[in-house]
Amino acid sequence: MFWQSSFGTFLLVHTGRSKVTFIIIASTLGPVSFCVFVVIVAGCFFPKRLRRVREKYQAKKQQKKVGNDMKTVESLQFDLGTIETATNKFSDNNKLGEGGFGAVFKGTLGNGQEIAVKRLSKSSTQGVQEFQNEVVLVAKLQHRNLVRLLGFCLEGEETLLVYEYVSNKSLDHFLFEPTKREQLNWLRRCIIIGGIARGILYLHEDSRLRVIHRDLKASNILLDGDMNPKISDFGMAKMFGLDGQTQGNTKRIVGTLGYMAPEYAMEGLYSIKSDVFSFGILLLEIITGKRNFLGFDECVPTLLAYAWQLWNEGKVLELMDPLLLKDSCSPNEFLRYIHIGLLCVQEDANNRPTMSSVVLMLKTETISLSKPERPAFFTGRSENHHHQIGAYTCSVNGLTVSDDMPR
Numbered sequence: 001m002f003w004q005s006s007f008g009t010f011l012l013v014h015t016g017r018s019k020v021t022f023i024i025i026a027s028t029l030g031p032v033s034f035c036v037f038v039v040i041v042a043g044c045f046f047p048k049r050l051r052r053v054r055e056k057y058q059a060k061k062q063q064k065k066v067g068n069d070m071k072t073v074e075s076l077q078f079d080l081g082t083i084e085t086a087t088n089k090f091s092d093n094n095k096l097g098e099g100g101f102g103a104v105f106k107g108t109l110g111n112g113q114e115i116a117v118k119r120l121s122k123s124s125t126q127g128v129q130e131f132q133n134e135v136v137l138v139a140k141l142q143h144r145n146l147v148r149l150l151g152f153c154l155e156g157e158e159t160l161l162v163y164e165y166v167s168n169k170s171l172d173h174f175l176f177e178p179t180k181r182e183q184l185n186w187l188r189r190c191i192i193i194g195g196i197a198r199g200i201l202y203l204h205e206d207s208r209l210r211v212i213h214r215d216l217k218a219s220n221i222l223l224d225g226d227m228n229p230k231i232s233d234f235g236m237a238k239m240f241g242l243d244g245q246t247q248g249n250t251k252r253i254v255g256t257l258g259y260m261a262p263e264y265a266m267e268g269l270y271s272i273k274s275d276v277f278s279f280g281i282l283l284l285e286i287i288t289g290k291r292n293f294l295g296f297d298e299c300v301p302t303l304l305a306y307a308w309q310l311w312n313e314g315k316v317l318e319l320m321d322p323l324l325l326k327d328s329c330s331p332n333e334f335l336r337y338i339h340i341g342l343l344c345v346q347e348d349a350n351n352r353p354t355m356s357s358v359v360l361m362l363k364t365e366t367i368s369l370s371k372p373e374r375p376a377f378f379t380g381r382s383e384n385h386h387h388q389i390g391a392y393t394c395s396v397n398g399l400t401v402s403d404d405m406p407r
């Protein structure tokens with residue numbers, strides 16, 4: 001206890017041996033310098049006691065943190081009745097679509113709020129694990145370019161995730177349908193690309209956790225009422241916040257052919273640079289309006305291979321989406337975007353830029369870009385659209401692939 005008087009600062013220390021035994025230390029120092037002095041002296045004379053006090057303080061802090069996290073999970077819990085009412089008992093009319101983990105339903109809560117409920121399929125043996133990843137991760141992640149997780153429900157047979165409803169469907173609905181693609185002028189496409197890049201940057205570097213998405217693709221980019229992009233589907237993302245690990249090797253490949261970095265598809269190696277690869281493919285698809293995998297011939301089996309060929313021939317402008325020709329897209333801007341895309345898909349992951357560099361490159365036209373090295377090609381296309389990649393069999397119709405998950 002401190003007592004400051006006109007004679008200086010006094011510290012009364014209870015020694016702990018008796019209720020009435022105090023040491024009185026007086027000082028003419030100011031209170032702050034005096035505290036520093038006392039801590040140093042205490043550290044020299046009572047090191048064990050000081051360590052115990054520090055340990056107690058740290059344990060209390062940790063307990064509080066765990067408590068808060070539990071509270072977050074509890075407060076995210078929805079009861080099944082509420083969800084059933086909101087979705088008309090998961091009626092077909094409310095069904096928005098079906099992904100690898102199960103169907104997604106539109107719902108409206110009692111207060112009028114619109115939601116999207118992902119109903120994890122009952123046959124999905126891995127569902128609970130993915131579910132837990134998603135709840136813990138997404139609940140903590142909040143960014144304007146990420147689909148927000150509002151809650152979850154675990155009741156009986158049901159495992160449900162409740163998301164904010166994003167009204168304009170996914171990017172692939174617009175991008176790969178010529179009539180709808182018309183709505184995406186050059187400026188809108190730049191806004192979408194920039195938003196996706198910032199969303200990934202947040203996952204990689206700016207959030208409390210460090211998250212690698214691992215399944216970035218056009219169908220996992222949802223568009224809100226103003227056509228702003230929101231990245232969805234973090235079920236496959238790993239949480240790295242606790243152990244600081246930022247890359248790994250997994251036997252469990254979760255990703256989509258055409259978007260997967262080769263080191264991930266072939267060896268199960270993933271890192272933030274595998275997300276950068278997928279972003280590069282997405283960027284190329286957005287500005288050309290073409291899918292990476294489908295619609296190319298045997299000589300140039302992918303959009304990526306085609307882009308690289310045209311880049312080297314100095315004819316890459318041929319790749320511009322014809323719908324952009326009558327738009328305000330300048331050839332130089334288009335070339336710059338292709339250039340950034342090619343930097344992201346380089347074969348050697350170390351050569352690929354980080355997402356913070358990508359964001360900078362996208363918004364600063366004056367930054368000079370390095371020469372892209374050869375991209376990673378994946379060309380094992382066959383008639384039935386099935387590929388053998390290392391130990392994993394994958395399908396190539398835009399579906400997600402995995403060696404042990406129902407997809």
Ligand SMILES: Nc1ncnc2c1ncn2[C@@H]1O[C@H](COP(=O)(O)OP(=O)(O)OP(=O)(O)O)[C@@H](O)[C@H]1O
Binds near residue numbers: 104165
């Ligand atoms: N938050 C949401 N708001 C509105 N629609 C959504 C939302 N989440 C998903 N959807 C819709 O539900 C459909 C299925 O989504 P889901 O994420 O389960 O699968 P996917 O992304 O198409 O495939 P995959 O599971 O292979 O990634 C999507 O086409 C999307 O249009």
